[in-house]
Amino acid sequence: MGMKSAKIPYIASLDGLTTEQLRQTLEGEGAPLAVTCNNWSADYPYTPSVTAYLAYTDSHLALLFCVEESHVKAVALEDNGRVWEDSCVEFFVGNPAGEGYYNFELNAIGTLLAAYRTSRECATHFSAEQLAQVARRTAFDHAPIDICEQRSWWAVEMIPFELIGLNTLPQSLSANLYKCGDNLNQPHFLSWSPITLDKPNFHCPDYFGTLIFDNE
Secondary structure: OOOOEEEEEEOOOOOOOOHHHHHHHHHHHOEEEEOOEEOOOOOOOOOOEEEEEEEEOOOEEEEEEEEEEOOEEEOOOOOOOOHHHOOEEEEEEEOOOOOOEEEEEEEOOOOEEEEEEOOOOOEEEOOHHHHHOOEEEEOOOOOOEEEOOOEEEEEEEEEEHHHHOOOOOOOEEEEEEEEEOOOOOOOOEEEOOOOOOOOOOOOOHHHOEEEEEEOO
């Protein structure tokens, strides 16, 4: 299976919507991307249900993740904390200006890690001011949860294009989407575009797919 591509639709405005209206709009009008590639199924067989819905406005990329999994845990409360150990959804996007990439990692209660990276180890984390520019809405309040039963949840994030160095929108961006939970009772590492490395690693731009901005 090769790297994936998807057309992302334009929505004129998402301003002023209630949380429920925003969720319904993205689920109804966004491009559905199934985050279902279990690249390391021999070691991590559990595969929760995950679909991301993407759309864009003149100023933001909007992502809605809809998840169903057997253990929902989120204990990281501080931004740029260890959110990947929780029930976590992630969006990685190539730097449109050249080298490196940006990663946005969001747990089920809305705690965000974001950084510009040239590798897994070399990162410049976003400042508190930059993190505050990413609007987040989730199914849960921002308080610790640990639910050991099958549960559905969702999370929305609105990423300003300027945070990834864009003044004008290109025809496409390289990106991948992920679902993980390193410290859940069934750890898992899923992606939208497949990865053929031997061990779990999301920091691999060579395996990013392509998001095509549909302006027709």
